Amino acid sequence: MATHKLLLLAGDGIGPEVMAEVKRVAAWLDQAGLASFAIEEDLVGGCAYDAHGAAISEDAMARAKAADAVLLGAVGGPKWASVPYEARPEAGLLRLRKDLQLFANLRPAICYPALADASSLKREVVEGLDILIVRELTGGVYFGEPKTIIDLGNGQKRAIDTQVYDTYEIERIAAVAFELARTRRNKVTSSEKHNVMKSGVLWKDVVTALHERAYKDVELEHNLADSLAMQLVRWPKQYDVIVTDNLFGDILSDIAAMLTGSLGMLPSASLGAADPATGKRAALYEPVHGSAPDIAGKGIANPIAMIGSLAMALRYSFNQGDVADRIDQAIAGVLASGKRTGDIAGPGTQTIGTQDMGKAIVAEL
Amino acid sequence: MATHKLLLLAGDGIGPEVMAEVKRVAAWLDQAGLASFAIEEDLVGGCAYDAHGAAISEDAMARAKAADAVLLGAVGGPKWASVPYEARPEAGLLRLRKDLQLFANLRPAICYPALADASSLKREVVEGLDILIVRELTGGVYFGEPKTIIDLGNGQKRAIDTQVYDTYEIERIAAVAFELARTRRNKVTSSEKHNVMKSGVLWKDVVTALHERAYKDVELEHNLADSLAMQLVRWPKQYDVIVTDNLFGDILSDIAAMLTGSLGMLPSASLGAADPATGKRAALYEPVHGSAPDIAGKGIANPIAMIGSLAMALRYSFNQGDVADRIDQAIAGVLASGKRTGDIAGPGTQTIGTQDMGKAIVAEL
Ligand SMILES: CC(C)[C@H](C(=O)O)[C@@H](O)C(=O)O
Ligand SMILES: CC(C)[C@H](C(=O)O)[C@@H](O)C(=O)O
Numbered sequence: 001m002a003t004h005k006l007l008l009l010a011g012d013g014i015g016p017e018v019m020a021e022v023k024r025v026a027a028w029l030d031q032a033g034l035a036s037f038a039i040e041e042d043l044v045g046g047c048a049y050d051a052h053g054a055a056i057s058e059d060a061m062a063r064a065k066a067a068d069a070v071l072l073g074a075v076g077g078p079k080w081a082s083v084p085y086e087a088r089p090e091a092g093l094l095r096l097r098k099d100l101q102l103f104a105n106l107r108p109a110i111c112y113p114a115l116a117d118a119s120s121l122k123r124e125v126v127e128g129l130d131i132l133i134v135r136e137l138t139g140g141v142y143f144g145e146p147k148t149i150i151d152l153g154n155g156q157k158r159a160i161d162t163q164v165y166d167t168y169e170i171e172r173i174a175a176v177a178f179e180l181a182r183t184r185r186n187k188v189t190s191s192e193k194h195n196v197m198k199s200g201v202l203w204k205d206v207v208t209a210l211h212e213r214a215y216k217d218v219e220l221e222h223n224l225a226d227s228l229a230m231q232l233v234r235w236p237k238q239y240d241v242i243v244t245d246n247l248f249g250d251i252l253s254d255i256a257a258m259l260t261g262s263l264g265m266l267p268s269a270s271l272g273a274a275d276p277a278t279g280k281r282a283a284l285y286e287p288v289h290g291s292a293p294d295i296a297g298k299g300i301a302n303p304i305a306m307i308g309s310l311a312m313a314l315r316y317s318f319n320q321g322d323v324a325d326r327i328d329q330a331i332a333g334v335l336a337s338g339k340r341t342g343d344i345a346g347p348g349t350q351t352i353g354t355q356d357m358g359k360a361i362v363a364e365l
Numbered sequence: 366m367a368t369h370k371l372l373l374l375a376g377d378g379i380g381p382e383v384m385a386e387v388k389r390v391a392a393w394l395d396q397a398g399l400a401s402f403a404i405e406e407d408l409v410g411g412c413a414y415d416a417h418g419a420a421i422s423e424d425a426m427a428r429a430k431a432a433d434a435v436l437l438g439a440v441g442g443p444k445w446a447s448v449p450y451e452a453r454p455e456a457g458l459l460r461l462r463k464d465l466q467l468f469a470n471l472r473p474a475i476c477y478p479a480l481a482d483a484s485s486l487k488r489e490v491v492e493g494l495d496i497l498i499v500r501e502l503t504g505g506v507y508f509g510e511p512k513t514i515i516d517l518g519n520g521q522k523r524a525i526d527t528q529v530y531d532t533y534e535i536e537r538i539a540a541v542a543f544e545l546a547r548t549r550r551n552k553v554t555s556s557e558k559h560n561v562m563k564s565g566v567l568w569k570d571v572v573t574a575l576h577e578r579a580y581k582d583v584e585l586e587h588n589l590a591d592s593l594a595m596q597l598v599r600w601p602k603q604y605d606v607i608v609t610d611n612l613f614g615d616i617l618s619d620i621a622a623m624l625t626g627s628l629g630m631l632p633s634a635s636l637g638a639a640d641p642a643t644g645k646r647a648a649l650y651e652p653v654h655g656s657a658p659d660i661a662g663k664g665i666a667n668p669i670a671m672i673g674s675l676a677m678a679l680r681y682s683f684n685q686g687d688v689a690d691r692i693d694q695a696i697a698g699v700l701a702s703g704k705r706t707g708d709i710a711g712p713g714t715q716t717i718g719t720q721d722m723g724k725a726i727v728a729e730l
């Protein structure tokens with residue numbers, strides 16, 4: 001059995017706590033002979049800044065490039081509110097995305113039936129929800145130049161960010177969306193603001209042309225980002241795969257995640273292009289939730305999204321969908337038994353901490 | 366009594382239908398001696414393109430500048446999907462905003478108790494909701510240059526949009542938010558993406574400095590746009606006034622509106638700076654909803670947001686808050702009587718059309 005080289009970057013806030021449970025699950029899989037991991041660990045985010053003065057060290061970057069997959073906890077927190085812009089915790093995550101060319105961010109939003117009541121939306125609106133946001137992750141306003149603040153004198157400054165997209169960037173992310181739709185309910189909704197942004201005009205044109213050329217069997221619709229945000233709140237089940245740019249994807253995927261009531265449950269994958277020779281692709285897996293500094297260190301964070309990220313790595317990077325299924329089933333089993341971390345607790349459930357949740361999942365396995 | 370010079374730009378889709386009910390209400394107020402209007406009408410959007418080849422004519426722009434207030438219905442629709450970018454329906458609205466320098470867009474999101482069940486959110490999450498989004502409307506990525514598509518050859522194009530904010534633009538919109546918060550629950554939430562955008566860094570700095578200098582009595586918090594979108598879905602009642610840029614404001618205000626279940630009920634105001642000599646400010650009032658081409662011409666659109674826009678004009682432009690209150694009460698009265706347009710119908714209510722809703726509001730007045 002191939003040994004998977006995993007780099008764990010636990011990061012800040014609740015990152016280390018939830019990553020500890022990934023280690024627990026990985027160790028069990030190893031022992032049970034279901035998967036074989038060679039695990040390294042390093043720093044990213046605020047903790048890396050504290051240690052090295054940068055949000056990720058060159059050493060950690062080199063390890064990330066050498067790994068078969070990176071698992072990341074979360075970055076950021078009020079402690080680093082005033083570090084220089086280039087060294088802020090998020091810069092570590094952004095550099096990983098950019099240098100590993102992880103252009104395809106897959107963010108599933110699934111409403112677990114047992115948790116539908118945890119949603120702020122009515123049960124009938126979210127029950128059975130299963131949508132996938134495909135977010136472009138290495139372009140757009142996150143990375144476009146110029147990106148600067150100019151001093152104009154007289155107490156006036158001018159801040160500039162640049163939204164840039166090239167045809168090939170739109171094409172490759174749209175192709176990912178169409179391919180994934182074929183494995184699901186065969187529908188893609190593409191979102192931009194072509195009514196006010198030139199990047200939206202190009203986005204819509206390129207997606208439409210690609211669809212015409214290679215994916216006519218998939219249903220395609222276009223939805224302006226503001227309207228899509230509304231429709232996600234009104235009736236999210238009308239969607240299957242949503243493809244959008246980096247900034248809109250940031251917001252829309254967070255909305256979709258929050259709808260489910262299961263934010264602490266949702267993993268995500270950030271993938272690079274497959275190497276034509278080896279089929280290998282750079283990959284980073286992380287929970288959709290953030291570093292939650294308010295509950296960090298208390299042992300109450302929900303580790304399920306982080307453990308689900310390991311399952312996603314097994315599925316997308318290691319071709320071990322069977323083992324991934326087994327983890328997902330163990331998670332479902334624990335939920336069915338009524339055990340919950342505080343964020344997903346409900347009437348009649350038993351509230352347990354981070355470690356006990358990790359142990360319960362291993363026991364279920 | 367001063368005569369208010371109103372320019373009505375009904376626009377496209379359901380615009381003309383709902384504007385007709387504004388005329389009905391205005392005529393009644395005139396007759397009753399409660400307000401005096403001199404009404405002109407013109408075209409904007411797709412209908413203006415059909416008539417003049419531009420989304421707004423120079424003539425209509427001149428009338429808009431001369432008016433005391435502009436009321437706008439809605440613009441756009443699939444009919445104009447392939448008109449040139451510069452002449453697309455939205456260009457008319459954007460030119461009005463830019464040329465009249467309507468930098469402050471006020472978008473109240475109010476959940477009417479009688480309509481709480483129309484929301485896709487649980488009643489307890491939205492009942493009594495009353496938040497105000499203050500959106501910057503003349504800057505940011507909507508207008509920044511360069512805004513272009515470049516042909517790179519080899520079938521590749523590059524689209525560029527530019528997000529630009531100057532200190533003074535952020536300061537004046539933040540001041541509007543702080544002032545309005547003082548008349549409400551005294552809390553401002555400022556939103557940007559300072560973790561990835563330089564405009565977010567400047568935005569946060571300028572808002573913080575202004576707060577420190579002039580509005581320390583108002584509570585200020587900062588919330589990243591993705592996180593705010595989530596929190597709006599989770600527990601919107603934690604907010605009072607939200608201040609944000611043009612693009613984030615577009616999305617966040619639509620989310621907030623949709624939460625209420627009363628999208629067809631919500632008016633908005635876009636205001637310029639007050640002239641120091643006369644106190645007069647340019648102003649445009651419009652519903653938050655769009656042109657709804659799918660139901661246009663059927664006589665079933667909800668005219669309440671449009672009529673509420675007239676009430677908002679009376680309040681913000683004409684200093685006739687008492688008459689505005691009267692309109693708002695008439696709307697509440699009609700709702701209490703169980704009369705509803707289709708979009709807000711519920712069990713036990715009586716569904717009526719656009720005109721009957723206008724008549725019912727006049728009868729209640
Ligand atoms: C931490 C931050 C830079 C990041 C982003 O904006 O992309 C986060 O919000 C996310 O969605 O992964
Ligand atoms: C019609 C469109 C240009 C406009 C915008 O994006 O500002 C609309 O969505 C709005 O919010 O008023």
